Amino acid sequence: xxxxxxxxxxxxxxxxxxxxxxxxxxxxxxxxxxxxxxxxxxxxxxxxxxxxxxxxxxxxxxxxxxxxxxxxxxxxxxxxxxxxxxxxxxxxxxxxxxxxxxxxxxxxxxxxx
Amino acid sequence: xxxxxxxxxxxxxxxxxxxxxxxxxxxxxxxxxxxxxxxxxxxxxxxxxxxxxxxxxxxxxxxxxxxxxxxxxxxxxxxxxxxxxxxxxxxxxxxxxxxxxxxxxxxxxxxxxx
Numbered sequence: 001x002x003x004x005x006x007x008x009x010x011x012x013x014x015x016x017x018x019x020x021x022x023x024x025x026x027x028x029x030x031x032x033x034x035x036x037x038x039x040x041x042x043x044x045x046x047x048x049x050x051x052x053x054x055x056x057x058x059x060x061x062x063x064x065x066x067x068x069x070x071x072x073x074x075x076x077x078x079x080x081x082x083x084x085x086x087x088x089x090x091x092x093x094x095x096x097x098x099x100x101x102x103x104x105x106x107x108x109x110x111x112x113x
Numbered sequence: 114x115x116x117x118x119x120x121x122x123x124x125x126x127x128x129x130x131x132x133x134x135x136x137x138x139x140x141x142x143x144x145x146x147x148x149x150x151x152x153x154x155x156x157x158x159x160x161x162x163x164x165x166x167x168x169x170x171x172x173x174x175x176x177x178x179x180x181x182x183x184x185x186x187x188x189x190x191x192x193x194x195x196x197x198x199x200x201x202x203x204x205x206x207x208x209x210x211x212x213x214x215x216x217x218x219x220x221x222x223x224x225x226x227x
Contacts, residue, residue, distance in 0.1 A: 033215065042117075042204055042218035043156070088155050099169065101146070103155035 012110040019076040021107040023089030030092045079111045115139045117219035131193035138207030148204040
């Protein structure tokens with residue numbers, strides 16, 4: 001089963017509003033990463049947060065990590081139409097077979113002008 | 114800016130035919146990944162290479178899929194024979210060392226099996 005699960009599956013907001021996406025996972029992790037994917041394109045790395053970190057910022061992006069709840073959130077402030085994309089969390093963990101890198105199913109964000 | 118190259122961008126084939134995808138990672142990146150992404154889902158890791166060695170191929174359907182990275186640089190993913198359920202986007206990514214490093218993705222190859 002997938003390690004990461006994003007919530008909500010789809011989100012529609014107006015330009016200028018903030019967008020929050022959540023990611024839950026099941027096992028201990030080394031780090032958690034967020035990626036963006038525009039329709040039909042490859043993924044673009046946004047932020048990596050390590051298991052000993054609680055919050056990171058990058059421009060209009062803010063990521064939090066709560067290892068006790070096994071969850072992470074991605075906040076996009078002052079959203080723009082260009083932020084319309086799918087957002088995926090990916091967990092990097094070790095299991096019985098070695099290193100395990102798993103993407104969640106993603107949140108589809110639509111920012112309306 | 115360095116990018117991961119993939120070819121072809123689009124491939125249409127009939128079931129039972131063989132297909133091959135090529136990936137050239139960013140220079141100096143030791144770790145290379147092949148993912149399959151079905152429409153509306155997240156990428157699923159098929160195989161991970163560290164240099165020329167396979168690190169993880171636990172999700173690779175080995176009866177029909179094969180991957181190689183002979184010189185530890187570019188890589189080829191092959192499907193033989195292709196099945197209808199193989200229609201998907203095939204993404205290649207590379208990272209400097211794997212683990213605590215971001216992955217850089219190529220544009221992908223969209224495969225349609227008829």
